[in-house]
Amino acid sequence: MSDYKRQITIQSDLEFKKITDDIIKVGNKLYSRGLLYATSGNISSVLKYDPLELAITASGVDKGNMDAKNVLIVDSSGEVIEGNGKPSAETLLHLAVIRNMKAKSIIHTHSIWSTILSRRYLSEGFVELNGYEMLKALEGNTTHNENEILPVFENSQDMVELSKKVSKYLIEHPKSHGFLLSGHGLYTWGKNLSEAMRSLEAIEFLLEIRGREISLER
Numbered sequence: 001m002s003d004y005k006r007q008i009t010i011q012s013d014l015e016f017k018k019i020t021d022d023i024i025k026v027g028n029k030l031y032s033r034g035l036l037y038a039t040s041g042n043i044s045s046v047l048k049y050d051p052l053e054l055a056i057t058a059s060g061v062d063k064g065n066m067d068a069k070n071v072l073i074v075d076s077s078g079e080v081i082e083g084n085g086k087p088s089a090e091t092l093l094h095l096a097v098i099r100n101m102k103a104k105s106i107i108h109t110h111s112i113w114s115t116i117l118s119r120r121y122l123s124e125g126f127v128e129l130n131g132y133e134m135l136k137a138l139e140g141n142t143t144h145n146e147n148e149i150l151p152v153f154e155n156s157q158d159m160v161e162l163s164k165k166v167s168k169y170l171i172e173h174p175k176s177h178g179f180l181l182s183g184h185g186l187y188t189w190g191k192n193l194s195e196a197m198r199s200l201e202a203i204e205f206l207l208e209i210r211g212r213e214i215s216l217e218r
């Protein structure tokens with residue numbers, strides 16, 4: 001357990017309850033759309049920045065059937081400060097995004113199209129998306145001609161190393177909207193859970209389009 005004791009007040013408890021309810025709703029929605037099968041993926045949202053308190057889904061939880069006890073609060077090193085359950089090893093990637101981007105909420109999916117395309121584009125190191133109206137759904141994009149680069153990192157179980165690689169990339173590319181892990185899935189984020197959800201839906205849509213286009217070319 002962390003040495004940091006969370007200061008519980010009525011307001012912080014209400015805030016945690018609201019964020020927990022929102023995380024459960026997002027989990028249900030994404031599970032029902034086949035983006036979070038077999039307890040995969042995770043969803044997080046910042047409760048407080050200084051010191052950091054991050055609400056995040058616990059490891060091994062069925063995202064289609066969550067309740068409040070499946071959401072933990074972790075600190076800036078990923079240690080649980082409230083709740084029973086184990087945080088996912090991938091909590092370090094959520095923390096890397098929060099540290100380096102102006103993001104409050106993060107969604108990570110293991111979808112079919114992100115898994116297929118992350119393997120196909122691993123050797124290039126990125127998926128380039130251009131010319132789709134849906135690009136305008138991503139924060140800051142104003143035209144279908146935006147050149148959206150989705151980097152692909154080689155999957156690893158060494159989350160410390162992987163989070164260092166991801167952090168380095170995000171610092172150098174502050175306008176990024178997401179990244180892929182090869183054969184694994186997608187990470188994306190937003191200023192709140194609604195924006196993270198919009199980004200997730202847009203990128204998943206674009207990846208499916210790209211995948212289907214490649215299939216039609218054969």
Ligand SMILES: [Zn+2]
Pocket residue numbers: 040041090108110184185
């Ligand atoms: Zn994952």
